[in-house]
Amino acid sequence: MTNENKDQQTTDPLPQPKVGRRGGQIFGAHNPEVERQNPDMLTPPDTDYGTMPSLKWPYALSHTRVEDGGWSREVTIRELPESTTLAGVNMHLEPGGVRELHWHKEAEWAFMIKGSARITGFDENGHMFIDDVEEGGVWNFPSGIPHSLKGLENGAEFILVFDDGAFSENSTFSITDWFAHTPNDVLAKNFSVPEDTFTTFANGEKYIYQGKVPGPINQDLPKHQNNTVKPSFSSRFDYGKKVNMKGGTARILDSHNFEQSTTIAAALVEVEPGGIRELHWHPNEAEWQYYLEGQGRMSVFASSGKARTYNYQAGDVGYVPFAMGHYIENTGDTTLRFLEIFRSERFAEISLSQWMSQTPPALLKEHLPIDNDFINHHLHADNRPVLNWNKNNM
Numbered sequence: 001m002t003n004e005n006k007d008q009q010t011t012d013p014l015p016q017p018k019v020g021r022r023g024g025q026i027f028g029a030h031n032p033e034v035e036r037q038n039p040d041m042l043t044p045p046d047t048d049y050g051t052m053p054s055l056k057w058p059y060a061l062s063h064t065r066v067e068d069g070g071w072s073r074e075v076t077i078r079e080l081p082e083s084t085t086l087a088g089v090n091m092h093l094e095p096g097g098v099r100e101l102h103w104h105k106e107a108e109w110a111f112m113i114k115g116s117a118r119i120t121g122f123d124e125n126g127h128m129f130i131d132d133v134e135e136g137g138v139w140n141f142p143s144g145i146p147h148s149l150k151g152l153e154n155g156a157e158f159i160l161v162f163d164d165g166a167f168s169e170n171s172t173f174s175i176t177d178w179f180a181h182t183p184n185d186v187l188a189k190n191f192s193v194p195e196d197t198f199t200t201f202a203n204g205e206k207y208i209y210q211g212k213v214p215g216p217i218n219q220d221l222p223k224h225q226n227n228t229v230k231p232s233f234s235s236r237f238d239y240g241k242k243v244n245m246k247g248g249t250a251r252i253l254d255s256h257n258f259e260q261s262t263t264i265a266a267a268l269v270e271v272e273p274g275g276i277r278e279l280h281w282h283p284n285e286a287e288w289q290y291y292l293e294g295q296g297r298m299s300v301f302a303s304s305g306k307a308r309t310y311n312y313q314a315g316d317v318g319y320v321p322f323a324m325g326h327y328i329e330n331t332g333d334t335t336l337r338f339l340e341i342f343r344s345e346r347f348a349e350i351s352l353s354q355w356m357s358q359t360p361p362a363l364l365k366e367h368l369p370i371d372n373d374f375i376n377h378h379l380h381a382d383n384r385p386v387l388n389w390n391k392n393n394m
Contacts, residue, residue, distance in 0.1 A: 017042050040297055040309040047299070050306030053082045055298075057317045059090050065170070069097030069210035070151070075317045077165040083319045085343040086264075086288040087167040089160040090315075093117060093151030096213040100206045101175040103146040106162040109264040111237075111339060112137045113292065117156035118214055121147040121233050129229040130217055138253060139234040140261040146175075147233075153213055159290050163263045163343045177205035231259040237268045247275030255345040265347040269328075271296065271336040277328035279352040282320070285342040289318035294336035301325035312338075325352070353380045 015035045017023045023043065035042045057080040062073040070093040077083060087106075093099065093115075101120075112133050119139055121129035132152060133139055141147045143163075149156070160169075179187065180203050188195040214220050235258045237251040254265035265285075271277055271294075291312045299309040302324050311331070312318055318338075320326050330336040356364060357379035364375060 015039065015042055019043050037313060038311045040311050045299070045309055048308050050302070050304070050308075052300065052302060052306055052308035054080065055082060055300060055308075055319045055321075056080075056310045056312060058313075059315050059317065062090075065207075067208035070094050070099070070155075070208045072169055072208065074169050076168055080165075080317060080319055082321055083286075083288060083317075084165040085163070085286050086341060087162045087165050088288065088290060088317060089162070089169045090157075091149075091160060091169075092157045093149060093155055093208070094210065095151050095153050095155045096211045097151040097155065098206075098209055098211045099149040100209065101146060101148045102172045103141075103144055104162070104167070104172045105143055106164045106167045107143045107263045108139075108141045108147070109161045109163075109261060109266065109341070110139050110158050111161075111266075111268075111290075112156065112158045115154045115156035116152040117158070118150045118152060118217070118220075119147060119234065121145055121229060123229050125227075127227045127229040128222065128225060129233050130221065131232070131234045132217065133234055136238065137234060137236050138258070138266070140258065140264065141233055142260065142262065145233075150211065150214060159339070161264060161266075161288065161290075161341050174205040174207065176202050180204050233260050235261075240268075247272050248277065252347050254347045262345050263343060265342045265344045267340040267347060269338055269340055271328065271330040273330055273333050273335070275330050275336075279325060279327045280349050281323050281325045281352075282342065282349050283323060284346065284348045285344040286322045287318075287320040287326075288341040289320075290339045290341070291316045291318065292337045292339065294330060294334050295332040296328050296330050296336045296338075298326055298328045351380060353378075 014032055016025045018025060040048075057075050059073055059075065062075055062079060064071050064073045070091065072089055072091040074087065074089045075083070076087040091099065110133075112135050114135055116132055116134040116137075118130065118132050121141055123129070123145060129147075131139075179198070179201050184195045184198045187198050191197075235253060237253060240251040240253040240257055243250045243252065248269065248271040250270070251268045252266070253261060253268075255262050269277065289312075291314050293314050295311070295313045297309055297311045298318060298320075299307055300320055301307045302321070310318065328336070328338075357375075361372065361375050364370065
């Protein structure tokens with residue numbers, strides 16, 4: 001965005017698609033609040049060109065399922081059609097609120113935004129799992145693994161990511177739903193109890209319901225305990241690979257340091273004010289993003305002369321289709337913090353700057369009007385496998 005463009009958006013009480021002599025005012029109805037949040041859509045950079053799909057969806061526009069004990073809202077291919085590889089659910093549980101015992105065909109990866117929750121799981125070997133996950137914690141339940149979530153004393157809010165863009169939180173396999181749709185005589189035979197045992201059972205799924213705040217884990221264990229699941233279904237970004245660069249940091253969790261996460265790799269990224277997540281692309285999968293704090297913009301290069309710039313705020317979902325080049329710039333005055341998620345067992349990226357540094361200089365100068373000073377002093381030549389950074393005027 002040019003300085004003229006930025007000034008236009010910050011000083012005009014009614015933002016308009018007008019820069020200098022170009023463009024003009026909107027005479028009809030428009031939504032200034034939305035337009036102020038998306039200045040690069042209203043007056044795009046001159047480098048934007050061609051038709052591109054929407055690569056942004058705010059959770060604020062998603063339908064919220066409000067239940068006794070919490071709420072949930074999702075972003076799937078219905079809301080963001082390009083996101084065919086991953087879907088996301090933003091969920092909140094009150095203290096004692098329960099996401100009931102359930103399972104699904106897709107793997108579930110999660111990040112605790114605020115608060116804490118008790119999670120339980122059970123694997124195909126008969127092993128049990130119970131853990132309290134706090135802010136910054138992560139869990140991953142592989143496909144088909146039954147589990148539950150329960151808010152602790154301060155409640156919990158988290159983001160769930162599933163390895164299929166068509167996933168819906170409204171179509172999981174719930175324990176109460178299964179009981180409600182199994183004949184009582186079959187249930188009686190299965191559990192070796194009288195049929196009337198089941199006359200007071202619910203007639204449908206509970207999904208999210210209000211329960212009691214649990215006590216310490218050691219007071220809430222089964223009477224007869226099997227072995228504990230290993231490796232653990234939970235982790236933290238603190239245990240991930242840390243990358244420090246000028247202008248930002250990142251923590252990376254994938255199957256190398258979180259063994260259960262075999263279908264989803266993730267990075268927790270922070271970009272300082274004035275910083276930029278440098279030009280790069282991912283050679284293994286598309287990128288699903290969730291913006292936790294701050295504001296930023298991302299330009300996506302789609303080849304064939306196509307590119308578009310998108311603006312993001314906290315609570316937005318972003319998406320970069322497979323192998324498309326992009327950068328993410330912090331456009332605010334606070335730290336930009338977001339998640340990068342991939343349907344892959346490993347995190348992988350290619351840096352434009354590092355690629356250029358490892359290309360014969362003469363070949364580079366045949367492609368671009370650059371000199372030896374640019375090549376020798378402004379390209380990242382060190383062998384950094386992931387996540388290079390840059391910062392304006394550094």
